[in-house]
Amino acid sequence: MALEHALLVSLSERPAAGLELARRFDRSIGFFWSATHQQIYKVLRRMETDGWVTATTQAQSGAPDKRVYTVTDVGTKVLADWIATTTPRAGSRSEIAVKMRAASYGDRDALLANIRELVADHRTRLAHYEGLAARDYPSPSSLSGQQLDTYLVLRGGILQETFWIAWLTEYLEAHA
Amino acid sequence: MALEHALLVSLSERPAAGLELARRFDRSIGFFWSATHQQIYKVLRRMETDGWVTATTQAQSGAPDKRVYTVTDVGTKVLADWIATTTPRAGSRSEIAVKMRAASYGDRDALLANIRELVADHRTRLAHYEGLAARDYPSPSSLSGQQLDTYLVLRGGILQETFWIAWLTEYLEAHA
DNA sequence: CGCCACTATGCAACTAGTTGCATAGTGGTC
DNA sequence: GACCACTATGCAACTAGTTGCATAGTGGCG
Known part of the structure; x- marks a missing residue:
């Protein structure tokens, strides 16, 4: 909620x-x-x-x-x-992860194409987020309070996109 | 679905x-x-x-x-x-991210304590996943097919936990 | 013998979120 | 003038997932 x-x-x-x-x-x-x-x-x-x-x-x-x-x-x-109140760790849900695991029961090439699309998508978002960070927060070390929080959430977005690119790329390379 | x-x-x-x-x-x-x-x-x-x-x-x-x-x-x-079928990028949901953004409207110390707990939790899980990887997949480069997929999903778990630890730690350090 | 924990399945009621559509006015364009 | 896009709010029906509880047999403990 x-x-x-x-x-x-x-x-x-x-x-x-x-x-x-x-x-x-x-x-x-x-x-x-x-x-x-x-x-x-x-x-x-x-x-x-x-x-x-x-x-x-x-x-x-x-x-x-x-x-x-x-x-x-x-x-x-x-x-x-x-x-x-305390927030517990949230279990993440990823359909693509289920498909990665399932790949040997279907068309692996189709899945790899899907993953390549996703990598491109995540790269686009990462570039967008980094653009926002550079434009709106040129000197992050001087931030405090609400502005700092907003910046750090943007950082979370950047780190998360980086995680997705790294993982999906690792999958592609392992199946190259 | x-x-x-x-x-x-x-x-x-x-x-x-x-x-x-x-x-x-x-x-x-x-x-x-x-x-x-x-x-x-x-x-x-x-x-x-x-x-x-x-x-x-x-x-x-x-x-x-x-x-x-x-x-x-x-x-x-x-x-x-x-x-x-093609899977689109899934939008992730994180309650703790909303709280990070909201911190200036409430008790920041309580939130920081919550985040420290989460970091500990993620570290535990990361250690657990790395243990599984070391035990079940001692030589990942020799894997193929279904076993390789299962390994790569485990890798996803490891990378994801690493992302969480990095981000939450960054938040804690920025508010130290 | 009473109590608890465990395995196993399930119902009922609820909350959260999605999908498709409806309505209605404004402003642009061909 | 017909058509489209945009802003703005909303209903209805649906799907997915959660929470709390019920049932019932087995086996261990004190």
Whole structure:
């Protein structure tokens, strides 16, 4: 149940409407937590009825009205309480790992082609993340507080992409 | 929908009952796909009605009967077809990453303590995986086929644990 | 003999997340 | 003027996975 809390973090930084939150998730926080707009709308409604956020309808010129959500005092407390709870290690899920293990029961060449595509994809993302890091955080050692945290999560994205490239490449080379 | 296929892989290697599959998942294939026994029972029943596996009740001394599942020709074909389909990049989910980003809205010391626990946990797992690798695969370069795949998935586990240790440690050091 | 742990399977209720579609206004373009 | 793309929100139906509990036999311990 972390989507609620991810939304609280994003809304604490700046109030926003559902679709805008979905777009924010495509960047930054979404490296490690993605959600479709439907799921976000659903959860925002629940958070509103639970009193974690309040919504105000905001008219726009050239686009439909939007419901802008703001975190309440209750929401702020919920977030702080959640941070203090212990998170256990999360078991990762990877379909491609299952296929690697399964390769001898099917078409290995097709799998290797799939993996080559994935490597290219991960390389693209890695380049994108490194670009963001270079542009937005030219001197990381001088950061602190929230900015430092945001940078470190981006670092997590970079390290994770590096892990994927290394592993998938090792698989390709072992089956070359 | 990869649990079905993970079960097909495991059952292709050797027929087994539900609980035994759950135990196998705790090791090897479970590095990248975990499931509770309830979920496994549910999926096995569906696979049986779909004709992917057949079940035979097997009496035991000192334990209740068990339903041993064997992959059918249909199941073998389903698995091969699945391997040939393209898997897209999977978006990873990490609650601790959301907390890292959220730390300035709560008790950072509590989060740091949580992360230190996680580092210890990942170190333990890494040591365990490296032990398995050293014991079961003393000369990896001579492997091929299914054994090579199993080894490479274990390598994935090792690389993944290494990623987690590196990232979490970087977070701790930045906030030291 | 009562209690606990273990093996084994399963039901019921729930939560989380996905997929497909609907609605509706604005603005651009061919 | 028809068509398309974009912004914005939402419903309905579905699939996947989790949580808590139930059942039932075996074997060990004190």
